[in-house]
Amino acid sequence: MSAPARVLVDGVSTQTVSAFDRGLSYGDGLFETIRFVHGVAPLWSRHMQRLQASGERLRLPVSDAALLLREAVTVADGLEQAVVRITVTRGQGERGYALPSSPQPTRIVAAFAAPAMAGDAYAHGIRLRWCETRLARQPLLAGMKHLNRLEQVLARAEWSDPAIADGLLCDTDGKVIATTMANLFAVIDGALVTPSLDHAGVAGVARAEVLASQAAVRVGDISRKDLLHADEVFLSSSVRGILPVQAVDDTVYVPGPVTRALQRHWRGLGFPMEQA
Amino acid sequence: MSAPARVLVDGVSTQTVSAFDRGLSYGDGLFETIRFVHGVAPLWSRHMQRLQASGERLRLPVSDAALLLREAVTVADGLEQAVVRITVTRGQGERGYALPSSPQPTRIVAAFAAPAMAGDAYAHGIRLRWCETRLARQPLLAGMKHLNRLEQVLARAEWSDPAIADGLLCDTDGKVIATTMANLFAVIDGALVTPSLDHAGVAGVARAEVLASQAAVRVGDISRKDLLHADEVFLSSSVRGILPVQAVDDTVYVPGPVTRALQRHWRGLGFPMEQA
Numbered sequence: 001m002s003a004p005a006r007v008l009v010d011g012v013s014t015q016t017v018s019a020f021d022r023g024l025s026y027g028d029g030l031f032e033t034i035r036f037v038h039g040v041a042p043l044w045s046r047h048m049q050r051l052q053a054s055g056e057r058l059r060l061p062v063s064d065a066a067l068l069l070r071e072a073v074t075v076a077d078g079l080e081q082a083v084v085r086i087t088v089t090r091g092q093g094e095r096g097y098a099l100p101s102s103p104q105p106t107r108i109v110a111a112f113a114a115p116a117m118a119g120d121a122y123a124h125g126i127r128l129r130w131c132e133t134r135l136a137r138q139p140l141l142a143g144m145k146h147l148n149r150l151e152q153v154l155a156r157a158e159w160s161d162p163a164i165a166d167g168l169l170c171d172t173d174g175k176v177i178a179t180t181m182a183n184l185f186a187v188i189d190g191a192l193v194t195p196s197l198d199h200a201g202v203a204g205v206a207r208a209e210v211l212a213s214q215a216a217v218r219v220g221d222i223s224r225k226d227l228l229h230a231d232e233v234f235l236s237s238s239v240r241g242i243l244p245v246q247a248v249d250d251t252v253y254v255p256g257p258v259t260r261a262l263q264r265h266w267r268g269l270g271f272p273m274e275q276a
Numbered sequence: 277m278s279a280p281a282r283v284l285v286d287g288v289s290t291q292t293v294s295a296f297d298r299g300l301s302y303g304d305g306l307f308e309t310i311r312f313v314h315g316v317a318p319l320w321s322r323h324m325q326r327l328q329a330s331g332e333r334l335r336l337p338v339s340d341a342a343l344l345l346r347e348a349v350t351v352a353d354g355l356e357q358a359v360v361r362i363t364v365t366r367g368q369g370e371r372g373y374a375l376p377s378s379p380q381p382t383r384i385v386a387a388f389a390a391p392a393m394a395g396d397a398y399a400h401g402i403r404l405r406w407c408e409t410r411l412a413r414q415p416l417l418a419g420m421k422h423l424n425r426l427e428q429v430l431a432r433a434e435w436s437d438p439a440i441a442d443g444l445l446c447d448t449d450g451k452v453i454a455t456t457m458a459n460l461f462a463v464i465d466g467a468l469v470t471p472s473l474d475h476a477g478v479a480g481v482a483r484a485e486v487l488a489s490q491a492a493v494r495v496g497d498i499s500r501k502d503l504l505h506a507d508e509v510f511l512s513s514s515v516r517g518i519l520p521v522q523a524v525d526d527t528v529y530v531p532g533p534v535t536r537a538l539q540r541h542w543r544g545l546g547f548p549m550e551q552a
Binding site for chain 2: 020025090115136154181
């Protein structure tokens, strides 16, 4: 495995957590994967906003953002291009689902070398496939980057062809939601659209940046049929940035002006990877 | 917390696991909570059957049952009434959802003192409430006791009144599924019925024992309305056995002959708790 450069668990340099942590017992926690460039994370505040908002939904007290930033910078130190994963769990508790009476959350801050993308991924786009796995519709969990990710594990296990970069997922109602690890945007009939994530999917930090930077984006339902005649399709990811899609199975797309404008926006934020 | 008597992680006495275990990162694993009585687990083979079958569904190699039994007996040693939790995860992996190319599952075997029930729970029954939380419908995960349990955590967080022993859950279609920690049975119009778990819920080991021991049980859909006029309602749980329900919110039930017969069956299996 790509060993992490450094890990802090509750501020202490260690590689382990309690075998009774509720993050392990029940997936009772949240995480963020944050791209750092030379020690700086351009989307840091959006990550902290999501973590805080999700913590409130789960009644999970999240550490102070300033403390998390100090720890993230510490573990990423020495890595030019890093991904810092921050995991916050509800900590140890009695056996059983009930919330601990005095919760002591666990925080794990770990840095990894940022993943390398194929050389022409940003220029010519990546290839996707349709997954058989459907995402369940659960409004109580939708939008959050929580630790219950078996659906993504099952979807990602559907293929091993390294030429396929990611898989597209519909929910159990047949609505297109996202890929296993990124959010989806498409230009359809001249309008930029992205799926509503009220019932399934993770509301990505990069997606939030796209929404904030564009004058008009429609957030709504997208069917597989809609996607067939899209003019542009691209993914947004906090780790990988703006990735044009060149094909979904046999349907071919060409990166267009909206995709290119967003890649420029990403470079303007300080991300280096979209050297398209 | 009720500290575990002893813990073995991959056969080694320790209290910790890797901070990069996929059980923690993604809830990528399974568990069993197994009642031991004087070192014996009457439903052991059913637990192993479920673990094995779920492992196949998740493509997660599960340890040999004989090894797990040795470790379970070791950690439960000295506890008259124990609950042994066996957790099997997909172990450490690279960052990302893809299955590790050479998976090395982690197994955690821990013993806890069995929970004490209120003195008259088995005789007069327990009180339940209806939860607001709805279970998502996900056939790919339904039935398994996997580590993605945020729905149960959210449901259990809805109440703190210690007089309420558990909460009843419907799925997002409004079908009654289970409580947060047990399966549900009801006698309706003279027939014993239990919800189908094809789309949500955990197919409990105690439920399997009830199904195997009864000549006729209907497995199908149950609505809240159906439950209103049930003659008997009880829960089945591998940890707690057969628990009569005396009330769901304001609807009152009286433990009847089917419930009592199953409690006798449980005592016949070697469980001591149903001293009704």
